[in-house]
Amino acid sequence: MPLNLTETARNLRKEATDAEKLLWKHLRTKQIEGLKFRRQEQISRFIADFVCYERTLIIEADGGQHALEREKDDERTAWLNSQGFTVLRFWNHEILPNLEGVLEVIRKACLAPLPCPPPLRGEGASNVTLSRKWERE
Numbered sequence: 001m002p003l004n005l006t007e008t009a010r011n012l013r014k015e016a017t018d019a020e021k022l023l024w025k026h027l028r029t030k031q032i033e034g035l036k037f038r039r040q041e042q043i044s045r046f047i048a049d050f051v052c053y054e055r056t057l058i059i060e061a062d063g064g065q066h067a068l069e070r071e072k073d074d075e076r077t078a079w080l081n082s083q084g085f086t087v088l089r090f091w092n093h094e095i096l097p098n099l100e101g102v103l104e105v106i107r108k109a110c111l112a113p114l115p116c117p118p119p120l121r122g123e124g125a126s127n128v129t130l131s132r133k134w135e136r137e
Helices: 006-014 018-027 070-082 099-111
Strands: 038-043 046-052 057-062 086-091
Touching: 006 038, 006 046, 018 038, 018 046, 018 057, 018 099, 046 070, 057 099, 070 086, 086 099
Parallel strands: 057 086
Antiparallel strands: 038 046, 046 057
16 A cells, blocks of 8 residues: 655655755756756655656755664665665765765766666566556555
């Protein structure tokens, strides 16, 4: 059964940290390489701080609570990676004093070649199916 985290995502947008607000100011309206980012976007059972579906790129701005939840974050990142996403994580205390450096890392990730998906059918498929169900789950 799909989870509906719409209200949670809405609250996260309203209660954004200073680092998230600053990053969003630079990610919105296609300012980075003409790519569209969404903020506080539900992907399956998770909410990503920022996501660019075109580049399958997720940007996470982590506050102090994430130091205590490292194992959960690692599991979440592994699942998102298994769905084809690249996850970039930055600490809030990195973003605020070093915004230009953070934006440069994001720009480079946006320009990196996309990985080739595995074949869907036929030779070499070996029961591999490319799942994009996270888009609507």
